[in-house]
Amino acid sequence: MAGLTVSPEISLVDEPVTIQVWGLPPEQSITLRAWLKDEKGEIFHSRAFYQTDKEGNLDLDKSPATGGDFIGLYPMGLFWALRPSVPFLRLMKRDVMGSPFLVHLELYTSLVLSPGPEDVPVASQVIERWYVAPGVQRILIREGRVRGALFLPPGEGPFPGVIDMFGGVGGLLEFRSSLLASRGFASLALAYFAYDDLPGFLGSVDLEYFEEAAQFLCNHPKVSSDGVGVVSICKGAEMGLAMASYLPQVSATVCINGTNAVNGNNLTYGDLTVNGIPYYAEGLLITDFGSLSLTNSMEDPRKPEHQDAILPLEKARGPILFLVGDKDQNYNSLFFAREAMARAERYGKKDVYLQCYPGAGHLLEPPGSPFCPVSQSPFFPLPLTWGGDLLAHCRAQETSWKQIQEFLCRNIKCSRRNKL
Template sequence: MVQLRATPAQALVDEPVRIRVTGLRPSQVVTLRASLKDEKGNLFQSTAFYRANETGEVDLERAPAFGGDYVGVHPMGLFWSLKPKKAFRRLLKQDVMNSPFRLTLHLYDSVYFHDSARVRPRASQTVQRWFSGPGVQRKQIREGRVRGALFLPPGAGPFPGVIDLFGGIGGLVEFRASLLAARGFAALALAYFAYEDLPDKLLEVDLEYFEEAANFLLAHPKIQGPGIGVISVCKGAEIGLAMACYLKQVVATVCINGSNAIFDVPLRYRDLVVTPICLAQECIQIHISGALHLRHSKGDPRNELNQQSVLPVEKAQGQILFIVGEKDECLDSRAYAEQAMDQLRKHRRSSGKMLLYPGAGHLIEPPYTPLCFASWNPGTSWPLLWGGDPVAHAKAQEHSWGEIQKFFRQHLTRTRSKL
């Protein structure tokens, strides 16, 4: 009897799943297909072809795929190679607390290419991928000007505190903060525009808003001081780096594919105004996919005219981890991170570290989530190109997620004296 087993059938999204097929004929060729619908009904699918071994088994931990969406031994390939049926859709979890993504695995005889309700799979199984663990609490935050959602791990605490920032997507993005809480961090998913009573558009970065958020987090009884961390991507990483430079509350900062200077809109902090480097419209390119290619449209912070926009990373009192995808097609993030590292070295500061991932794109997210090569972004009339090679990007996500947690534990967790 042919059986398809995926274990565990319920797990956090950053946990691996073992997929095995038994009961096949020796050397039988089969197709494995994964499908998932997001909360808006968008369909994502992946396909891989396998050949059973001499005992009639396909174990994805050992068996190489010989075709489909990837080739070779990739135990979680069916998860990270998911692609949208409609172009430019990004798989983004909205309700992180009450429902998982449900990914259905189908097994078909032979090499199977087409979608057809008339062809029944030999076996199927659905797995649940959760973004929140048992006991994690979500608290809506409306304190002063601060808007967001605070995720607390189970237990009395205190816990290391982290502010989570995304980029030009705006609104409130919670999936990474909820997952960090499942891993022992108190994480504040912080909105800063296009949410509730916050400005609809980002016309300036008011750093005092982010300082208010940092103070709110540190004042919470379940947050372990004396400082907090920041995890950030894209425009959020630019803001995260500014927080590291100007806010004493921030002692550990993760910048994922960001810049070392202020771009597009000014940054204000008390009496300080940092003028931005403006987008060079004439350098914007259209990729063959139809998405905007922005990598070469950003000005060079090393240009003498742009020096006033460069962030003073040497003033950062805490540690900074730059995570860089070499195939980031939105920003020249490697150049920006290298410039920041050079700046630290010139000032004899050893507070920076860079992790460089060849083949990874712009949106480096928790492991086993699919690469988003290009997608629509709110406020843009064209989809944006993010870049990345699926296999290399998947490896970067898996490795960097462990490094991020290690970094925060090292720099945010106090050593408790033994009584």
């Protein structure tokens, strides 16, 4: 009798699982399929073809896929390759506390391109993939102007504090913060537009809002008061670099596929005003798939008229880590990161680092996020192209997630507060 084993059956999404098949004829071609429903009921699915060994068994840690959605030895490939049944959807967990994603794994004893009513799996298993570890606490934040959600690990602390920001989709995204808290960080998922009573679109950016958030986190009794880290992507990475450049509370900054200058929106901080570099709408590219690529829609910050918009990262209190996918089709992020590195060298700032991932696109997220090369955006009439190659991008997500945590642990001091 054929069997399918997936272990562990309950895990965090950034943890690997082991998939094994047993009890089949030797050297038989089979299909493994994975699928899940997101919180709106949309189905994401993947499949890969394999061949059992001489004993009729299969271990994805040792056996390469021969075809399907990918080829090669990729034990987590079925999770990486999950794609939407409806085009241009992005898999994102909204309710991180209430429920996991239920991933269905199915075994077919033939090559199945698209399962129909006549295709019945000979074995199946459902596993739970959570975005939050047991004991992590979520606190909705409405403190002064600050809006977001604070995730605290179990225990008294103090924990290293991190502000977590996303980009142009707006709203409040919590899945990275809940995972950071599951790994020991006090993480504030910070909204800065299109959420609650914040502006519905991103106009002029007031850096004092972000300073208020950083000070709130430093003041929290379970968070180290020595300074906070920032993890940010896309437009959020621009905000993150501005925070690093101007705010004394920021002690370590991770900028994922961002820029080195203020773009589009003006930035204010007290008496300081930085005029954003206007977007170059004529540079928008419509791809063969009917999606937008924004790579050429940003002006070169090296032009004389844009010099004042370049962020003075040499003033940053702590180290800065740029993480870049070299196939980013949303930003020309490798160019911007190299410009930032060149400025750091000119000014003698030694603790600015660049990690480039060949084949990776824009949406470098925790390993639980499947590859998303293109998806719909609420602020654009056409889907946005993010870029990247499936296997290289998902490998980069696993590597970068570890590097982010190591960088934050190494550079955020975590001293114990004096008890009153």
